[in-house]
Amino acid sequence: MQDRTNVNATRLAREAEGVEQPELSILIVNYNCAQDTIRAVQSVQANADDFRVEIIVVDNASTDDSVDRIRAAVPDARVVATGANGGYAWGNNVGISIAQGRYVLVLNPDTEVSTDALQKAVAYLDEHQHVGLLGARSEDGDGHVEQTCFRYPRLRDLFWRAFLPFSVLRRSRLFGDRRYRSLSLEDICDVEAVVGCFMMVPRRVIDEVGGLDDRFFMYSEETEWCWRIRKAGYQVHYHPDVRIIHYGGGSTGGVSPWSAVETAKSQILFLRLTRGAGVARVGTGLILLGDALRAAWFVPISVTRAGRARGAHWRARFVFLCKALIDQPKGQTPPPIPDTVAKAGFTETDSNA
Structure with a gap:
């Protein structure tokens, strides 16, 4: 997991240099999906208004021309070319290690943020200090609302999944209600976990509990982060007025x-x-x-x-x-955060800032 000491040292050093702290740091991990990432960055820029945001794109060693394309299309974003692919959690931890905002937003590359989404999310977290992570209302490209709240995996859920069709479980409140079918997506909800396409977290919470667990290469890293944040005494909330479009499948290429x-x-x-x-x-x-x-x-x-x-x-x-x-999975050993990032936050080579 991310080294909190290095994170704090980097932030304090930049504050000493007189760098104005942004309100929000937005992290997007890219892997061979430049067009999606560019669209996501442009949606942030179009809806940030006079909000102080920094956009950090971490490229996990894309095998195409993603880095050049993103730098050319959105020159105001900081693009960090890691030269390694340690997975989604690791890539976000690279971004967290240089992020300066009071809040950090982990945002999927295959998303667009809606008008006032960022402002509403920050205002809500300002007013609710007990909330350690905020999730959004997500709609697909056709406007259908996605179920973005869920409970931790439990043995009883796995038991029912062994014997019942997924089509039944997805709609059932009787067999565990793992997707919170009993809750209205029109209301603010306190939930166990949210889908990782949009996760806004106060910087002070990250300093306390750490970043994402990069033993996960991909999938379930958001569940573990929500679990750790809740274990520290904070709540995880879903907010229906914070809206995004989630197209899906950006870096993974769909089911395989x-x-x-x-x-x-x-x-x-x-x-x-x-x-x-x-x-x-x-x-x-x-x-x-x-x-x-x-x-x-x-x-x-x-x-x-x-x-x-x-x-x-x-x-x-x-x-x-x-x-x-x-032989139970024990998680990956992620690559170290590149020295140019860990020591300097970002360099002219890694950034367009």
Whole structure:
């Protein structure tokens, strides 16, 4: 996880230099999705008004021309080329290590912020000091509201998922209500966790609990962060008047065998880090049981052209789960934050500022 001592030292050094503190630091991690990132940055710039914001784009070693394209299109953004890909949590921690704002916003590259979203979020957190993380109302590109609030994974939820279709669980309040179907998305809610496409956190809270846990490469890192923030005594709120558009699939390229495996891996890692190895092993068994029961569906369709991709996803995940039952995931060892970032915040080479 992010070194809080280095973060504080960097911020204090820049304050001593007389650099005016921005109201909000907005972090966007880019990986081969320059067009999405540019759109996200431009939406922030269009809706910031006279709000003091700094925009930090962290590029996780994109294999295309993302860095040059982003710097050319949005020269006011600070673009940090890390030269490594330590995952989504790690990339955001790189941004956190140089962010100067009173608030830090983790924003997906495949999003757009709506008018007054930033101002409303900051005003709400100013008025509610007990809130440690704020999530937004998210709509897809067609205007459909997405369910962005959820509870931590629990063994009972994994049990029901093993025996009931996802279509039933997504709509059910009886079997765990993991997606808060009992709550209205028109009301401000105190929830366990929010989707990580928009997470605004006061800087003082990050200084206290740390940044994202970069043992997670991708997925579930926001759940663990929400869990740690709540454990420190703060609340996590969803705010329906803070609105974004979330197009989805920006850096991940949609569903793939890799993402199917990473999703399961992150769930097991979350259970291990928050509930212990024993609970994680039981959870792995329940996930494996559910996948085994679904073999009656996935194996037959995997021989058809239409079902080949879904069958490949199932097979990759099933093989991983069999191995994970014996050797539990312990998380990645992330690369170190580059020296040019850790020591200087950012350099002329890394930034257009």
